[in-house]
Amino acid sequence: MTAHLPIVPRKPVDRPKAPSFAPPAAFAPPAAPLHMPKQVLTPAPRALWRALRRGLARLIAALPPGRHRPG
């Protein structure tokens, strides 16, 4: 049996071994999900409109009564 084994030349000791590498699924970071909600970065137009109306209403309320304001 041994006579049929191929003869493999020895590698020099100091030569680094060529790494054989399988696709690294095994080396991927562990699965440990963390919920990461998308942030809101654009103001909602409706909220802006509401704020504008509230501001105007407050301004009108602060004005003294006169021709520009009934009552």
Next chain:
Amino acid sequence: MAGRAESRGERAGGTRALAVAASVLAAAAAGMVFYIYGAADGVDPLDVLRAGLIFLSTWWLAWGAATALLGLTSRQRPAVARAPGAVCGRTVVIVPVYNEDPRVTFARVAAMDDSLRAADPSIPVEFAILSDTRDDRIATAEQRWFARLLARQHGEGRIFYRRRERNTGRKAGNIEEFVAASGAAWDYAVILDADSLMEGATLHEMIRRIEADPRLGLLQTLPKVIRARSIFGRAMQFAAGFHSPVFARGLAAMQGRTGPFWGHNAIVRLRAWAECCGLPELPGPPPFGGHILSHDYVEAALLARGGWTVRLDDDLQGSYEEGPENIVDHAKRDRRWCQGNLQHAKLLDAPGLKPWSRFVFVQGIFAYIAPLIWLAFIAASIAAVYWTPEPDYFPYENWPFPVFPDDQTAKAVGLAVGVFGLLVMPKLLVALDAIATGRARCFGGAGGALRSVLWELLLSSVIAPVLLAFQSRSVLQVLLGRDGGWPPNNRGDGGLSFAEAWAAGRWISLWGLAGMAATHLLAPVLLYWLLPVTLPMLVAPVLIWWTSRTAGAGVFPVPEDAAMPPVLTRHDAVLAAWAAPESEVEVA
């Protein structure tokens, strides 16, 4: 803890108000002086326009000077809390890569891992290399070098690697995907760039500081530029090492609880990050819509909005990065930053942001439109000379004596000196401070440091018009809707041939020539005044080529030349051990 944070916020509020008031006052004074000077022969719209432009550009300069002055005067920092004894939290060091040379990048991981274990092996720190590489050849090399890294560090189970199929959201998306999929496995994450290097002891100190303050969401270090070889790179490295700590101290004095994040060499609390930093796509097409490019500023603002503290600890040493080695690479990186910062215009009205975060966005935008303001001022000055009527020396009939207009030269000279002073004074003061405190010893001694400061001032003044041209082009491209994409960084020695420099800078020469011709035709009196701008533009290719050449020994010395940081020595050792024949993959 809360009391300390509140007092920090109050102190920062006062400091900010002082800095803003001082810079606005300086700008208003400059604008007023210019208005008086310009309106001496009668007010016209160009005088008002130029006074406004002087106001804006002086504010920007004065803001920089105010930051430096704060840095020079706020030496005493409050004691920073740190967790003594055993560290409970688990930390992962994230290394995002994108078409980088894996041998050099993974050798950095090996060096940091060695440094961590040498500093204190009991503190659990792991690594995750997050590849966004699109080039399959480099990706294959990454996998081979990762196997080698694992074998060297015995890193199985604590050094991880994954490559995304699609690089959605670029670097921010890469980190986001990692945090969403694996973030719960760790408490803290140190975010690095592919060219970052940090000492193990520094990483441990950051972990202890974030562990000690449960409201601290992000802790930023001030990275030092290392391994620069070219004239341009050495000058940048010197400026970053010599001047930046003082500017950073000024920034730290103003930060309160809304400090900066520069995208890397920082530690984050993963729970806070996940809670606050899921970045949406902005509505509309790029460059203003789409993925957020300068994500770091936005992430800092979002953490602050979520009630987390974001802090720069400028006292932390042992944090390093590499910089561009030539003007072209600098301009390429700047193009990306320019688009990212201008994109922040869409976020100025984002709901719930702290006022200081909005102000930081404005600063970032201003950094890129400032060159355009100077250009507009030059153009308006040429137009003003062209349209100014000849002085009328005999305005009164039957009056035999000439009437000379008021001499306003003193005001113009005073203004020029003031603007020049705002540019130069901070750096000179930093130099004097370094000499007085003995910090200059590490930069070649008092004489050597002063010489380097003056050479750096000269060099930065000469190349400023070239950088101004690149920046202006970037801003105009973004405003015209051109997306700059995501080009990979060049990490080579940075040397450029003259042909490459000519190809990159000939358009600037043409604009310089056109500017000189226009000035000669329209306002010849300004020709010599504008030479400091037009002449460097004219010889831009020569400047680009010359500054990319390798600097001689001892040019712009920095402390790291004399005493190489241990983590750099480790990195060199790993690179030497990993030299050919495994390094056959060349990265373009």
